[in-house]
Amino acid sequence: MEGVERFGDPWEHIRLLSDAGRNEALLKMLATRAPGARVLEVGCGTGLWSCTAAALGAKEVWAVEPTAISEVARELIAANGLTDRVHLLESTVEELEPRPVDLAFSELLNADPFYEGVVEAMESAATWLVPGGQLAPSRLKVYAQLVRSSDSAKEVRDARRAIAGVGERFGLEVGPLLSGLADPGPYRYVTGGERLASEPVLLWDIALGTGEEPDEEVVREITSIDPGPIGGVVIWFEADLGGGITMRNPPGSTTHWGQHVNAWPAEIGAGAGASVKVRAIIEDDSVSISPA
Ligand SMILES: C[S@@+](CC[C@H](N)C(=O)[O-])C[C@H]1O[C@@H](n2cnc3c(N)ncnc32)[C@H](O)[C@@H]1O
Structure with missing residues (x-):
């Protein structure tokens, strides 16, 4: 427990x-x-x-x-x-x-779809089913989309600016703090709206309750739809309840889940049609996505 x-x-x-x-x-x-x-x-x-x-x-x-x-x-x-x-x-x-x-x-879904252990729990749930019994959800798909940085990386930039400002004002050497925070890894937060910079790309498609384990690491090339900075990746899920019924949280939908954004500390410039390689990793029941 x-x-x-x-x-x-x-x-x-x-x-x-x-x-x-x-x-x-x-x-x-x-x-x-x-x-x-x-x-x-x-x-x-x-x-x-x-x-x-x-x-x-x-x-x-x-x-x-x-x-x-x-x-x-x-x-x-x-x-x-x-x-x-x-x-x-x-x-x-x-x-x-x-x-x-x-x-x-x-x-058992969250903005980070693996956070509540849905794969493991539905694996156990499937052992309760009589032959012909049904699991809901029976399938979990997880998608990624590039997002513009202006919104997603803002906190990182604002924090660096604030630290530098305090340093200047009080004569503090804040270099160690700035370099300590220079590469914090992907920053994950939940949002209701981000500017999208690509179409969705499938990261995982898991048949729940079948013993199928999601790959812990996947690498995808995602194509930028227009020129501009890429500041991270938003992930969202679609859980299939059968009979055409789904629970899903694509960007733009209004759900209590919101979407999980992995904001990168530094933006990547990309032209229209340029591909951005990303690596998605599931570790300790959560997904992080970085430039590959
Ligand atoms: C998102 S809530 C959904 C509650 C309810 N099913 C509903 O839809 O209103 C998920 C619930 O699952 C429970 N839970 C999480 N992991 C579980 C597990 N491995 N076995 C049984 N319950 C679990 C949590 O404590 C939580 O109350």
Whole structure:
């Protein structure tokens, strides 16, 4: 259970439940698949979707949640008289003995799609499925797009300017600080809007629950659509819930996830049609992308 406690923050659950598009996708998937099914929800959070699955006619629901938010789920299940059909298991899915289910679903996504261990968790979830059972999401695609630097590298430039300014004002030698921060590696932050400088390029396409592990390192050439500086890369995901239903956060969409930007400390100039080589690495459940 180590490390998952952070996902129990009630504010996180308020944020994700405020996302109408995300909720609608999960609801549509449940409306077609939950009736009459035995269901596993990996990470039920507040328990809303596990109770909804039961309300839609699921025969039995295993609601798995390792963090303190499970207290809310427990009360919700009880308040709806569902304790005989919705079983709350306070654990990670990896620690549990599988029970037979027809549908195993989750929403373990973040702006950095690997942050919440979706690949590993859905691997365990798949072991609960009876033959012909369905996993949702069953596929995770992760895309990268070049972004203009004006927005993304601004903080790095502003910080350097501020440090130099303080140095000048108080007669401090700030050289060691500036060189200490000269190459901080890719800086990752979540944004709602960046100026894009390329079409999307697929980094990973993972069939979840099949034992397929994403390559830890991929290198891609991405073509700049117009001339100008390139300040980093934005990543976004598309998770396939089946039946044409997806959860996705492409740039320009309004989701609670936003998009993850890897801003580079120094911009790269690129002409229209020039290709920029990038290296994407998954390390400690997070993606970083640097110029290759
Ligand atoms: C993004 S929230 C989604 C909550 C709920 N399914 C919803 O859609 O409203 C993900 C939940 O999964 C839980 N979680 C994370 N890793 C897990 C794991 N390995 N096994 C079970 N639950 C996990 C977190 O504690 C968190 O409550």
